[in-house]
Amino acid sequence: MLTFVARRLLLAIPVLLGVVFVVMLTIELIPGDAVALMLGEHATPAAVAKLRDYLGLDKPLLIRYVGYVGRVARGDLGRSIQQNRPVIDELGDAWPATLELTAAALVIAAAAGIAAGVVSAVWPNSAFDALARLGSLFGLSMPVFWTGLVLIVVFALWLPWLPVGGTGSPSHLVLPAVTLALPSLAMVARMTRSSVLDVLREDYVRTARAKGVAERLVVTKHALRNAAIPILTLLGLQAGQLMGGAVLTETVFAWPGLGRLMVKAIFARDYVLLQGAVLIFALAFVVVNLAVDLAYGALDPRIARQG
């Protein structure tokens, strides 16, 4: 078990090295120069040259890559080009907010999605099932910036229950978390419904019912545990998606997260800051994938024995 975890974490290193290189190459290849952009319309060529030299941006790509990797290995993520601030501080400001929002959205999506999906599967083609399917279609198709603004108008302007945006209290978290959760919630509900429906047709479920096991137990213990694997896979994928895909939600609700930080870094061609943010994402993906794999083992002993 421990060797399995250690091996997986070691395997992540070449992945991270590759990610860093791809990001660096991309920033290099897209037109636009960080320093010229930073100094704006009014900069003199001399000023641009001086600053490029100061930031080491005049060195070839490979030299910068090796230098960057060497610094990261020593735990130094460097200073952002634009702000001249340690990247670790920039990330430290944004990372907790992103984690809070993603975790809240994931909990909402999992709890509500699995509950709705199970009810739909147990009473297929009922009124609730029709409503849930319509609702999930809506949740999947509506763009976040639209649902977000509608929620603000309803719950902050008409019914002044919740703040318009920003952070500071648990009530600030409600609207952005719900907005961000909606598309995932819809997906989880649909996946749970089909997955549980499949399992409910299995022989062992019929056996359980024939033995006289209470229907509640049949659904939770027998059906749901077997249906959980695809749901869990989806949740793992969603966790990564939500972290990176929260840019629009963060924008609408003025949420100070990593998504906005990355967009800012891309537009400013601030590769040092962007690298830091991407590294965090890459690490988060590795950890989430690992957690999902371990959870498979806990749910299905057959998988654990192979691992």
Place this chain on the structure above:
Amino acid sequence: MRPARTALLSVFVFAWATSLCLGSASPAEAQKKGGTLTIVRPTDPVSLDPQLETTAPGAWVYFNMLEPLLTMDEKMQIKPALALSYEILSPTKVRFKLRPGVKFHDGTPLNAAAVKFTFDRALRGTPPARWASLAGSLSGAEVVDELTVDVMTREPYGPILRTLAMYCTGIVSPTAVQKMGPDFSRAPVGTGPFKFVEWKTNTHVILERNADYWGDKAPLDRVIFKVVPEEGARMIALQTGDADMVLLPAPAQLASLKRDSKYIVHEVVGGRVVFAGMHAGFAPLDDVRVRTALLHAVDRKAILENILEGSAVPARGVLAPSVFGFKDMQLDKLYPFDRAKARALLAQAGWTPGPDGVVQKSGQKLSLSWLAARGRYPKDGEITEAIQAMFKEVGVEAKVQFLEWATVFTQFRAATLNQHMFTLGWVTSNADADYSLYALFHSKQVPPTGWNTSRYANPRVDALVEQARRSLNQTEREKLYGEVQDILAKEMVWIPVYNTKEIVVTRASVKGFTVHPVEYNLWLGKVWLDK
């Protein structure tokens, strides 16, 4: 070279009025003390130190903490700030007498050494300051005595006083900079009416009243600048009372806000001109008849009414009216919207309608390439498309390529530009015509040196802008710039479209606020809340 003039301009400072008299409440109202003003705007500062930040998101905040030697009131007149008076010693040296008894927020006294420190750091520090590029020929400062400082330029430099009145030339506390190092940019220390409390990245910046301010103390206890990127959410925050003031409000909502007594819409013509530029070195635009035909083809009134919805005014030249040296180019009289005239001019230049409606000359269609970005300037994409359609009406084809700003910017800054047209905006940062007429129209200022993207070349204009740059006689300079604009008006290499308005919306309880023509000068030292 004119002989150096020496002028002693003493400035009266009335006991009851501070020099920074920007906006005042009408005397009928009793000013109330206290309260917190919440401001929402779209982006977080890059930094709160002019060394690293010359754009609005940072400037709006630090303008209330860091004070320059001089300042510009909302009538664009130079007023004393930390300097009480100045004396022009030579074409390259100005002597300033500093205001006595002023202290920085950390208790350090303001003196000549602090001024020298600020300029040395900006002009010779590492990393080099962002604002050094805006400061023209400014070369440094020398201490004469405790409260006397000489400011030097590399060469005779007419705009020097306006340069020292720029929002980003605020004097910083040497003690704080030395103590804090790079952290200074997150918590700057100046002499202004507000001092720094807290900055939470992408969330808010909080300032509080400086109780030891040398002038009239600010009525407000605190100011909170909140980041709300979404325009719709910013406007809702104003309606719910979560915000007292909105910067960059939604243009579409201004009309209804003006009718509502709960809000006040403050607006003034700003310093940015947005234009469709023409590459005068690129056939067929090297022919002035073709260029003027294009000017006649554009219906600016329709663009302003239908696209900008009252959030801008028609441009009256290549400069904004608030800029020193501005002369109205009478564009509507010289180049009225007149399609027949446009076609006639094109015909004079040898361009006759072809079978597909596009004019042609010896079998070649008149087709223009055009590079533009979207969202860099208000409605830049939309006005580009509108002008493209208007060109089509007179038989001129324009092929527009929209790219992301960083890409467009790189092409504009390159030594060669393979585009006939480009959409750009230009703000005169120091409010002096030199800043624009020199960088945009001097033949030696072709990128990457300057911003003469039109490749305009006229020896007479070169001579005039050089002479005006080297003169310290402001009356003479104004005359020279007038002549430059007269010449440019005849040879137009731009289609000036609009002049931005600076618009700030507040709730009606916000008093004593005046919006400034320079977008960065958001002065909150007089603002009070009637709650």
